[in-house]
Amino acid sequence: MKISIVGTGYVGLVTGTCFADTGVNVTCVDIDEKKINNLKKGIVPIYEPGLETMIKNNVEKGRLHFSTSLKESLDQAEVIFIAVGTPPGEDGSADLSYVLAVASEIGRHMTQSIVVVTKSTVPIGTSKKVRAAVKAELDKRNADIPFYVASNPEFLKEGNAIDDFLKPDRIVVGTDSEDAEKVIRRLYKPFLLNNHPILFMDIPSAELTKYAANSMLATKISFMNDIANLCELVGADVNMVRKGIGSDSRIGNKFIYPGIGYGGSCFPKDVKAIIRTANSYNYPLRLLEAVENVNEDQKKIMAAKVKNYFNNDIKGKTIALWGLSFKPNTDDMREAPSKVIIKELVEAGAKIKAYDPVAMDEAKKEVEDSITYGQDPYDVLIDADALLLLTEWPEFRIPNYKVMSKLMNHKVVFDGRNIYDMNEMNENGFDYFGIGRSQKE
């Protein structure tokens, strides 16, 4: 079987590599020449655990190819996946220009029947637009070639993408074509072993499923952040409350950790997009509007705690940051809460020294030039007036208090992910502030 994946980003590259690993002949296509040339040389553009080795293996076996030519990739391909970006437009709705540009290109160049699968996260109705864009190009050249469309939203998580793809909780496919269903079922068969389900449904339901899933997850985060903030006011510990509610099987204990707000390339934009879609049907999604508001405020909470601790004067203070990416095991800085925190602190006159195991190169492209970067976690603590833990990378889990005490100017830790034990911190002479946990009197 031969397939093509258009858009070689976090989703396209992982998808293509995982399909190649099952013996399928895959071409990953991108318009970014540098990215494709690098991939041809074995340079992987993103950090994703396990991906580099898997790419190398499949390239060596001759099953995984990289190209800038969508036209060439179509040759004998049975399925083409669209996995390009769908960033938010100015009004919050998903920008479909990349997806539709690819659909038109498919229509311009296809020479045999093909299944066009949209894997990008797209609003309801997009598959219709994809079908129309392909058809319009076929009509222009009087070509009567049958083709089928399907929506196959992706649920992988950056940082755990390969495992998520290989062992999915579920695969969702929307299509109205039996031919498409047959081909897609065959393609995904290797991933269905051990009872991983594939759910076929109508196209609008598949398109909405992705937004509903991300919105539900964002809701859990904002809910816990709201509860955490209340915990601080009433003298409760959100860790206890979390365990208390999580043990109710109707609630469950996953994804109910408070923190510094959700970020990344998906939750913020998908929550915005579904709100926008609902508004276009004159149905305000009041709950999700609140989820967004809570999140915006939560991103500012760490900076507020720091300012409060230093009596609203952090001018000239040196603040060390551990972690920059929006979550561990990724270099993705898109919508990372760290960017908001850095902005707030810099605007108040603080000097920032940051360390992240893999995201510093990405951060350098996106954040204030004025911040400096360290070689390792302890490097940034030299003369620091405070430490902020922003991303819970494993290497930050067990800090060396002796070294920290020696290096830091002032012993205070603000823990944006609640990974440290408050008692242990206090015993080692550190003032400690987490999220949703009141300070000891």
Ligand code: NAD
């Ligand atoms: P990305 O920005 O990492 O990659 C998109 C790629 O598409 C880029 O390399 C870009 O150069 C390429 N591209 C743009 N126009 C193109 C064209 N006309 N032809 C060929 N290539 C083109 O994006 P991503 O994070 O992989 O996300 C892709 C889609 O998947 C989005 O809709 C996103 O919402 C969705 N998604 C992302 C994740 C995630 O964790 N990143 C998870 C699930 C779903």
